[in-house]
Amino acid sequence: MKRLLLPALLLPLTAFATGLLLVSLLLPNIALAADAGFALEIKDHHFLPAELTIPSGAKIKLTIGNQDGIPAEFESTDLSREVIVPGHGQVTIYIGPLDPGNYQFFNDFNHDMQGTIVAKPAADKEK
Numbered sequence: 001m002k003r004l005l006l007p008a009l010l011l012p013l014t015a016f017a018t019g020l021l022l023v024s025l026l027l028p029n030i031a032l033a034a035d036a037g038f039a040l041e042i043k044d045h046h047f048l049p050a051e052l053t054i055p056s057g058a059k060i061k062l063t064i065g066n067q068d069g070i071p072a073e074f075e076s077t078d079l080s081r082e083v084i085v086p087g088h089g090q091v092t093i094y095i096g097p098l099d100p101g102n103y104q105f106f107n108d109f110n111h112d113m114q115g116t117i118v119a120k121p122a123a124d125k126e127k
Helices: 002-034
Strands: 036-043 046-048 051-055 060-066 072-076 081-085 090-095 101-107 110-120
């Protein structure tokens, strides 16, 4: 009986170990894609850059820094995001994955401050 039990356990254990190895090799790549960082600055009542290009299909980390002394509100109905950025402060939000296209944002406290996030496939990013 003992001789039959060992081969019967060996195949499931080998499959489990192989699966665990594959997951451990893939997780670092998934984490790097999710942590792709981009930044916007608020300076002199403008978003800089006014047009930010990001890769489509990836979750990204967007840091918004405010160099002005008064708060601003980063708002985007396209992205379903709304966050107050304190004067001389910063916030971090996560967006995506986004389909290719243009996504508008603005400062809800000053509607003249506007910008666009352009999501492009990674191959088009440098074009």
